[in-house]
Amino acid sequence: MRMSERAWTVVTGGAGFLGSHLCERLLAEGHRVLCVDNLLTGRLDNVAHLLDRPDFRHLHHDVSRPFEVPEAVGCVLHFASPASPIDYLELPIQTLKVGSLGTHNTLGLAKAKRARYLLASTSEVYGDPLVHPQPESYWGNVNPVGPRGVYDEAKRFAEAMTMAYHRCHGLDVRIVRIFNTYGPRMRRRDGRVVPAFIQQALGGAPLTVFGDGGQTRSFCYVDDLVEGIWRLLGSDLVQPCNIGNPHEMTILEFAETIRSMVGSSSPIVFEPLPVDDPKTRQPDITLARTRLGWEPRVPLAEGLESTIAYFREEPERRPSPVQSANAR
Numbered sequence: 001m002r003m004s005e006r007a008w009t010v011v012t013g014g015a016g017f018l019g020s021h022l023c024e025r026l027l028a029e030g031h032r033v034l035c036v037d038n039l040l041t042g043r044l045d046n047v048a049h050l051l052d053r054p055d056f057r058h059l060h061h062d063v064s065r066p067f068e069v070p071e072a073v074g075c076v077l078h079f080a081s082p083a084s085p086i087d088y089l090e091l092p093i094q095t096l097k098v099g100s101l102g103t104h105n106t107l108g109l110a111k112a113k114r115a116r117y118l119l120a121s122t123s124e125v126y127g128d129p130l131v132h133p134q135p136e137s138y139w140g141n142v143n144p145v146g147p148r149g150v151y152d153e154a155k156r157f158a159e160a161m162t163m164a165y166h167r168c169h170g171l172d173v174r175i176v177r178i179f180n181t182y183g184p185r186m187r188r189r190d191g192r193v194v195p196a197f198i199q200q201a202l203g204g205a206p207l208t209v210f211g212d213g214g215q216t217r218s219f220c221y222v223d224d225l226v227e228g229i230w231r232l233l234g235s236d237l238v239q240p241c242n243i244g245n246p247h248e249m250t251i252l253e254f255a256e257t258i259r260s261m262v263g264s265s266s267p268i269v270f271e272p273l274p275v276d277d278p279k280t281r282q283p284d285i286t287l288a289r290t291r292l293g294w295e296p297r298v299p300l301a302e303g304l305e306s307t308i309a310y311f312r313e314e315p316e317r318r319p320s321p322v323q324s325a326n327a328r
Contacts, residue, residue, distance in 0.1 A: 007072040008032045010115075012063045012106060013080035015042035017185045018120070018178070018222065022077065023047060025226045027055060034069060038062040040094065041082050046185050064097040066105050073113035075233065078106045078158075079120040085148065085274070086191025092150040099154025100161075107165045118174040118233050119162045121240060123281060124152045125177060133248075133282035136177065136240045146276040159240060166238060174232050179244025179283045183222030183303060184310035194219065197255055198311050201262035211273035213252025216280045220245035221303030224296040231292040244283035245296040261304055 009026050013019040014035030019042065023033050032055040035047055039060065050056040061067050063080050081098045082088040088095040103119070110117040126134045127142035142152045165171040182194040189195070200207045220243070228243035249257075255268050288294045 007074035007115075008034045008069065009075040009077065010034045010036060010069060010073055010106075010109065011077045011079060012036045012102065013042060013078075013120075015039060015044055015047050015058065016079065016083070017046070017183075017187070017190075018083075018181065018225070019079045020046035020185055021183070021222050021226050022079065022229060023050065023056070025230055027053070029230070031075070032056070034059060034073075036061050036063055036067070037080065040091070041084075041087050041187070041190075043187070062098075063102040063105055064094070065101075067109075069109065069113070073109065073115045075116045075118065076106050076110040076113075077118045077120070077233070078103060081120070081154070082151070083122070084190040084192045086189070088151040089147055092147075095150045096154050099151075099158045103158040103161050107161060107171065111165065111169055111171055116172045116174070116233070117162065117165070118176065118229070119158055121155045121159050121175050121177045122151070123177055123179040123242070123244065123283065124148070125156050125159065126278075126281075127152060128276060128278045129280060132280050133246065133284040134242070135284040136242055136287055143276050148276045173238060174235070175238075175240040176229055176232055177240050177242045177244075177283075178225065179220060179242065180217050180281065181220045181222055181225045181244070183307055185222075186307070188311070188314075193217065193251065193254065194307065195311070197258040198262065198308055201259050201264035201266050202308075202311060204264065204266055206267045206269040207255045207259060208271055209251055209255050209268055210271050210277065211251075212270065213255065213268075214250055215273070215277065216248045216250050216282065217254065218245045218248045218282050219254070219300060219303075220296055221298035221306075224298050228288060228292065228294045231294050232288075235292055237287075237291050239287075241287050241292070242283040242285055243288055243294070244285065246283055246285055247296075247300065248280075248282040257300070258304070258308075261301070262308060
């Protein structure tokens with residue numbers, strides 16, 4: 001999907017892990033990219049190599065507050081949100097705001113500019129699923145008042161708002177439900193299992209497994225995910241679409257894989273399972289296969305090699321200070 005020379009593609013959360021990879025892909029495909037990110041959980045380092053390009057700009061802004069883009073806009077991709085448990089448990093109000101007010105503001109921008117809109121949703125809309133694997137037709141099993149509910153319900157609301165704009169205003173929309181994704185530029189201390197295990201193994205610390213390790217996840221390499229999002233953006237598929245790797249494994253198996261690939265002798269220790277932690281997570285990607293011609297290509301070992309190499313080379317960074325002014 002190529003854009004006119006004048007139009008910009010807006011990517012909120014564009015300095016984050018996924019957003020920065022997506023910005024690179026859009027630029028490679030001929031888009032002019034406006035990255036909107038207040039750097040609450042994103043990092044300017046992720047897009048520093050793009051800042052001198054004439055077809056790329058960064059706007060430091062919290063999309064929970066209204067904003068305008070004076071130029072023509074062809075696409076709006078809303079990826080702004082805390083996305084890991086450690087973030088949205090520490091930033092519950094901001095998470096709810098970016099999923100509600102941020103979605104409203106970006107939908108309003110797309111409507112005003114007559115632009116295509118893509119919402120980054122999540123497998124967390126399925127909650128702790130009672131259906132396995134999870135197809136898009138499954139409505140989910142979510143605890144709205146539990147600690148994880150701030151993220152789950154923010155994304156469920158965002159999907160509802162997106163479809164309301166489609167039905168009421170005829171807005172051209174896409175919704176991607178993203179399953180566990182990993183790769184370079186993940187933050188060391190974002191609380192997700194991939195950077196946690198890699199960091200622990202590299203440092204010789206015990207690998208922390210919650211529960212008995214029997215809960216399952218599936219892991220998609222970031223390049224595969226971005227390819228799926230690119231194909232969805234250029235498709236005519238309005239309904240939500242799962243993008244993720246259907247290869248399922250237990251957390252204990254994953255810990256042992258990381259330990260072996262790093263060459264670590266770190267022990268594995270077990271801690272109590274967090275509240276509402278899903279017991280299973282595996283995407284049904286039938287829709288992506290049939291409508292987008294997409295499925296993941298990067299084997300787990302290959303993707304982990306690149307990710308481990310990134311963490312070996314990436315210097316330790318101080319976490320960004322929590323910006324809590326909007327929490328009131």
